[in-house]
Each structure stands twice: as C-alpha cells, then as structure tokens.
Amino acid sequence: MEFIYSPWPWYVAGPIISLIMLFLILFGKTFGMSSNLRTMCSALGAEKFSDFFKFDWKAQIWNLVVILGAIIGGYIAYNFMIIDYSIDLNPKTIKHLKLLGIEYNGGSYMPDELFSLSVLESWKGWVFLLFGGILIGFGTRYAGGCTSGHAISGLSNLQFPSLIAVVGFFFGGLIMTHFLLPVILSNWFLI
Amino acid sequence: MKFLKFLLLGILFGIIMTKAEIISWFRIYEMFKFESFHMYGIIGSAIFLGLLYIQIIKRFNIKSIDGLEINFVPKKSGFIRYFVGGTIFGLGWAVTGACPGPMFVLLGNGFLTVFVMILGSVLGTFIYGLLKEKLPH
Numbered sequence: 001m002e003f004i005y006s007p008w009p010w011y012v013a014g015p016i017i018s019l020i021m022l023f024l025i026l027f028g029k030t031f032g033m034s035s036n037l038r039t040m041c042s043a044l045g046a047e048k049f050s051d052f053f054k055f056d057w058k059a060q061i062w063n064l065v066v067i068l069g070a071i072i073g074g075y076i077a078y079n080f081m082i083i084d085y086s087i088d089l090n091p092k093t094i095k096h097l098k099l100l101g102i103e104y105n106g107g108s109y110m111p112d113e114l115f116s117l118s119v120l121e122s123w124k125g126w127v128f129l130l131f132g133g134i135l136i137g138f139g140t141r142y143a144g145g146c147t148s149g150h151a152i153s154g155l156s157n158l159q160f161p162s163l164i165a166v167v168g169f170f171f172g173g174l175i176m177t178h179f180l181l182p183v184i185l186s187n188w189f190l191i
Numbered sequence: 192m193k194f195l196k197f198l199l200l201g202i203l204f205g206i207i208m209t210k211a212e213i214i215s216w217f218r219i220y221e222m223f224k225f226e227s228f229h230m231y232g233i234i235g236s237a238i239f240l241g242l243l244y245i246q247i248i249k250r251f252n253i254k255s256i257d258g259l260e261i262n263f264v265p266k267k268s269g270f271i272r273y274f275v276g277g278t279i280f281g282l283g284w285a286v287t288g289a290c291p292g293p294m295f296v297l298l299g300n301g302f303l304t305v306f307v308m309i310l311g312s313v314l315g316t317f318i319y320g321l322l323k324e325k326l327p328h
Contacts, residue, residue, distance in 0.1 A: 010229050013211030014236030020200055020207075021237070022244045027196060028255040033292035037316040044313075052320035065194045067295045069201015074299025076202065077209035087212050090226040097220065109215040110288070110297070115304050128286075129304060133294075133311020134318065135283025140291055141319040142326065143276025144266065147290045150277070151234055154266060156241025161266035161273050168277020169284060170223075176285035177223035184286070 005083050021153060029062060032149030034140035036063050085109060100182055101190040113190060124189055143168065208296040216288030223285050272328040283315075 021031035042057035086106035094104045102111045119125035140146040143165045145154060151169065154162025208214045211233060222230035247253070248261055255261050284290055287308055289297060294312065297305040319326075 007212055008207070008210040010211065010232030011236060013207050013213065014233040015240055016203065016207045017233065017237040018240035018244065020204055021241055023196075023200055025244075025248065025261060026253075026255055028257055028259055028261070029197075033290065034316075037291060037313050038320075040313050041317050041320060046317055046320060049317070050320040050323065052323050053317075062194060062197045065197040066201040066204065067292070069198040069203075070205040070208070070292060070295045071201075071299040072198075073202035073205020073207075074209050074214070074296035075205075075301075076299075077206040078300040081206065081210060087215055087217055089217055089221055090224075093217070093221040093224055093226045096224065097217075104217060109209075109212065109217070109300065110302055111216055114216065115302050117304060119304055120307070125304075126307060129307035130311040130314070132283050132287035132289075133308040133313075134315035135279055136287065136289070136291060136294075136308075137312030137315025137317075138319045139276050139278070139280025139283055139315070140312075141276070141316045143273050143280055146280060146292070147234070147284075148292055150273075152237050152241055155238045156245050157263050157265075158242070159266045161269060164270060164273035165277040168274045169281040171274075172278035172281020172283075173219075173223045173285040174281075175278075176282045177220060180282070181220075181286060 004081055007088065017152065018156075021148075021156070024066075030149070031153045032063075032145055033067065034137075034146040034149060035060065036067055037137050038141060039064060100185045102185065113185075128184075128189055139172070204292065205296045205299055208293050209300060214289070214293040214296050214300065219285065219288040269328055272326070275327075283312075 024031045038053065039057045039060040042053040042055065046053035085108055087109065089104060097104055102113050104111070114128065119129070143150065145162070145165060147169070150162040150165040155166065212218050213230070213233060218227070218230060221227045245263065249263075253261065289305070289308065291312065294305055294309050298309070
C-alpha cells in the first residue's frame with residue numbers, strides 16, 4: 001500500500017510510459033498525443049477552413065479515447081492514490097521561484113498564482129492560459145509531434161527529424177524558463 | 192468494446208503522469224533549470240526501453256494483434272519545421288508546464304483553468320492549419 005500512495009520514481013514511470021508506447025504499437029497504432037488536437041479541429045468542422053483538417057478523423061477516435069482515459073486516470077490518481085501532494089523539489093528551485101513571486105507551499109502540483117480559478121478573474125490570466133495553449137498547439141503541429149510523438153516515439157525509432165524537434169523543445173524551454181518567464185511573472189502577470 | 196483497451200491504456204497514462212508528478216508545473220520548471228534528474232530519468236528510460244522494443248519488433252518481424260505488419264513510418268526530412276515548431280512548443284511547454292497529453296490529465300486532477308489552455312491549444316492547431324501553406328517546412 002505504501003507504494004501506491006508515495007510518489008513514483010523515474011525508474012517506474014519511464015518504463016511504464018515505454019510499455020504504453022509498446023502496447024499502442026502492438027495494437028497497430030502510434031503513441032502521439034498532439035495529433036488529438038488536429039482530430040478535435042476536424043471534428044469541430046475545421047475542414048471548411050483548411051485542407052489540413054480534411055482527413056478521416058473518425059479513424060483517430062481511438063486516440064481521443066486514450067485522452068478520455070487520461071482524464072479518468074488523472075481523476076483516479078488524484079482522488080484515491082495520493083495522500084500527500086507535496087513534491088520533493090530541489091530547495092534551489094523553490095528559492096528561485098520565490099524570487100519570481102511563485103510560492104511553493106507543498107499542497108499542490110500547480111502554482112496557485114498561475115492555475116487557481118481566481119486567475120480567470122483577470123484578463124491577464126486568460127491571456128496567459130490561452131496564449132500558452134496556442135504555443136503548444138501551433139508548435140506541436142508545426143513540428144509534427146510533441147514529447148510523446150517526437151521525444152519518445154521518434155527517438156526510440158532513431159528518427160533524425162525527431163532529434164531536431166527535441167533540440168527545439170529544449171531550446172524553446174530554456175529560453176522561456178531562463179529569460180522570458182522571469183519577465184512575464186514579475187513584470188507582467190503577477191502584478 | 193474495441194475501444195476498451197485504449198481507454199485502459201489512457202487510464203494507466205493518466206495515473207502514471209500524476210503519480211510520477213510529470214504533470215506538475217513545478218517539475219517542468221525544475222527540469223529546465225537542470226535542478227533535478229527526475230524528468231530526465233523518465234524521458235531517458237522511456238526512450239532507452241522504447242529503442243529496445245522497436246529493435247525487437249523489427250528484428251523478429253513481430254505482427255500487431257490483428258496479425259498485420261507493423262510499419263514504422265519515417266518522419267519526413269526537413270529542418271525548419273522541426274526546429275522552429277519545436278522551439279515554439281518548447282516555449283509553451285515551459286510557460287504552462289504542460290504537454291498535449293498531461294493537459295488532459297491535469298483536467299482529471301481537478302485543475303479546471305487548464306480547460307482554457309486546452310482551448311488555446313486547439314486554437315493554435317487551427318491557426319497552424321490556416322497558415323500551413325505559407326510556412327516554411
């Protein structure tokens with residue numbers, strides 16, 4: 001029981017993720033989450049605006065079922081498999097965040113300053129969430145995949161384009177975390 | 192019923208993303224600060240084992256459960272789309288702490304504001320579809 005409630009280490013998580021990929025391959029599919037966003041666009045009628053959305057999206061319903069499961073799995077884990085929500089973060093990280101105005105109180109996976117419902121009371125909160133989402137949706141489709149499709153599926157299959165994409169993921173991530181985020185948080189969003 | 196196996200894999204995905212704290216904004220921030228091995232261990236071990244599985248499937252010509260040949264479609268060659276698209280996604284990943292999979296897991300964890308982010312990501316995909324022909328690939 002102890003194992004169920006305590007945080008799972010990387011050497012449990014990584015192998016299970018690779019097993020999920022393996023099973024999807026054995027089921028004749030691929031492991032890639034961002035494709036769902038394109039499927040959703042097509043299901044909502046986006047083919048009227050671009051041929052990019054003209055494809056047999058119904059053949060991708062299995063992948064929408066995977067993310068439906070992901071929501072349910074998140075619900076199950078959050079409600080029945082965790083007692084203590086604190087994360088064993090590096091104390092240095094906690095200190096850096098405090099300087100940016102983000103208080104780590106150990107009670108949640110997400111900072112309240114960015115994700116609590118009260119964020120939606122200001123237009124800045126909407127811009128933050130919406131624009132962050134746009135970067136994810138635009139970037140993954142331009143690159144043709146995300147962490148699951150490129151980093152894990154692509155690199156596992158030794159795809160050079162995936163390596164370029166992953167270098168891009170980290171290049172963008174490092175610029176955001178080290179240069180842009182401090183400006184966004186302390187000079188714009190948290191004021 | 193044919194969807195049940197996908198639902199179960201999705202549930203396992205949601206549980207693992209939550210239990211290993213992969214959906215946490217704090218963990219992603221810590222990763223990009225190089226202040227923890229956790230996320231690198233997860234991604235690295237998943238790739239290492241994935242390499243092994245795919246080599247085994249190819250070497251022994253293992254078929255899918257429907258008895259069909261398993262095809263690994265190679266990614267189209269190119270540079271700009273992968274690097275620029277990847278960089279844009281990286282910016283979004285680091286600012287929101289989320290990827291297209293974990294976003295949905297966060298919803299299940301009760302973070303309802305993430306719904307706005309999901310809307311944004313669908314919108315971002317739509318914008319790409321509109322601009323696709325004009326973008327260098």
